[in-house]
Amino acid sequence: MLDLSRRNILRGILRGSAITVALPFLDLFLDGSGEALAAGAPIPTRFGTWFWGCGVNAKRFFPDATGTDFTFKDETHALTPFKAKTTIFSGFNVILDGQPNLTHWSGIMGALGGTTPSKGGNGIGTAVAPTLDCLIADHVSAGTRFKSLQMACTGQSSVSYSMRAGNTVNPSDVDPVTVYKRLFGPDFQDPNSGKFTPDTKLMVEQSVLSSVKDGRENLMRKVGAADRARLDEYFTSIREVEQQLAVQLQPPAPAEACRVPKMPAALEPGTTWEAATQMHDQLTDLLVMALACNQTRVFHVALSAAVSNLRRAGQSVALHELTHEEPIDDKLGYQIQATYFLERSMEVFASLLGKLDAVKEGNGTLLDHSLILALSESNLAKLHTLESLPMVVAGSAGGKWRAGQHVSGKGDTTSRVGLTLQQVMGLPVGSWGTGPNATSKSISEVIV
Structure with a gap:
């Protein structure tokens, strides 16, 4: 095999002067299976969470059969093209065990945090651990460059889980x-351009931050416990900035699929379904290329708030109000107007999967x-139920996750899903969650 890597350059002489030409990304830089760079670095696995508000109609969402021989129902029909790459979970519950159900919040923290919050302020409970992302x-x-990206589609930066x-x-x-300017503006280094020039301003900033870090141990000895906690959080944030700066001072690794996108047109944010889905389309176009260009490996996207204020153009009543006030149709057995949003939400999620699947x-x-966990905060939003919380995982983590099946939890905690996701992503954890949602039992059906 040729002793070549992306770092190799061609050297020569032109009119008496030395010249160098960097090599482009070539197939020979991949190993024989196409799953790793020839130098041994694996193609990275990405992780994301994708949220939609106000639950589902269980009979129209969850398949009847478990295992691989299942059929998508009406509310998940849009995922049909990705059956081999999706996993539907049912029967996994957020277990309250005497804790209050903080509506539109306990379900989120149960699934993403492995815990049920015990108190709330402004409808938000206190989390005792970080969320999965x-x-x-x-x-x-x-x-x-970015530890993670968070995006919301209704123009409200506070909408994040x-x-x-x-x-x-x-x-x-x-x-x-x-978002475009942040990701692909002047600080972006194209991994496939063959050119790299470190920013001298960043070198100065890194030096300044390093000098701040030098005296922290002495300072920590002089302050009380409360200030030590604040300083520890502060220095942690500084270390993360230093790490980001260090990344930008090194030539980026090659990224086969990276293509710098065009700057999007300005959009007016809004809470109409049409405005939110158009915003989702633009934001996820950028997100997909951020992942492909190795700008980040982790993301969280919120299509709507848990107390969803999405409404159709020309209508004044939003989804959350519809789930509580719209009568259930006697013949169909569900709320017609509210269900419109639930079916369309899976269409929007499918659009993201299509974008990711189109990138070789x-x-x-x-x-x-990738592994992408899509979820909502409740099952039936009208009653804020937390049994059989709707969760769908897309992707196969580079072959480490067995997709294409419907798995029933039979009443177990949603933390089993979160634990399994962490283990497949390589985290050295044997248990996860707190109280009644603590578990050491992963889901063997999906682990390769």
């Missing part, structure tokens, strides 16, 4: 133009090298 980002995001701790969410990006990586696609 944060835990996984801590493990897989070394070498990327990504949390470190306490009751403060990681704010969402809501403007495609701003090695012998698979970006979707194949």
Whole structure:
């Protein structure tokens, strides 16, 4: 085999002067299976969470048969083209065990945090642990510019279900133009351009941050416990900034699928279904290329808030109100207007899967090298039920996740799903969750 890598250059002489030409990304830089760079670095696995508000109609969402021989129902029909790459979970519950049901919030924290919040402020409970995206980002995001990305589609940065701790969410990006400039603006280094020039301003900033870090141990000895906790959080954030700067001072690794997108047109945010889905389309176009260009490996997208304020153009009543006030049709057995949003939500999720599946990586696609957990905060929003919380996982984590099946939890905690996702993503954890939602039992059916 030729001793070549993406770092090789062609050297020569032109009119008496030395010249160098960097090599483009070539197939020979992949191993024989197409699953890793020839130098040994594997194609990275990405992780994401995707949220829609106000639940489902269980009989129209969950398949009747378990295993691989299942058929999508009306509310998941849009996922049919991706049957071999999706896993539907049913019968996994957020177990309250005496804790209050903080409506439109307990379900989220049960599934994404492995816990049920015991108190709330402004309808938000206090989280005792980071959500899945944060835990996984801590493990897989070394070498990327952004530890994770959060996006929301209704123009409200507070709509986010990504949390470190306490009751403060990681704010969402809501403007495609701003997101584009952040991802692909002047600080972006094209991994396939063959050119790299470190920013001297970043070198200075890194030096300044390093000097701040030098005296922290002495300072920590002089302050009280409360200030030590605040300083620890502060220095942790500085370390993360330093790590981001260090990434930008190194030539980026090659990214076969990376294509720099065009700047999107400005959009007016809104809570109509039409405005939110158009925003989702633009934001996820950028997200897909951010993943392909290795700008990040972890993301969280919220199509709507849990208390969904989405409404159809020309109508004043939003989805959340419909789930409580619209009568159930006697013949159909469900709320017709509310169900419109639930069916369309899966169409929007399917559109994201289509974008990921269209990006070739090695012998698979970006979707194949991802795990994406889509979920809502309740089963039946009218009653805020937390039994059989709707969860769908797309992708196969580069062959480490066995997709294409419907798995029933038979009343077990949703934490089993979260634990399994962490283990497949490579986290060295044997248990996860708190109280009645604690588990050490992963889901063997999906682990390869």
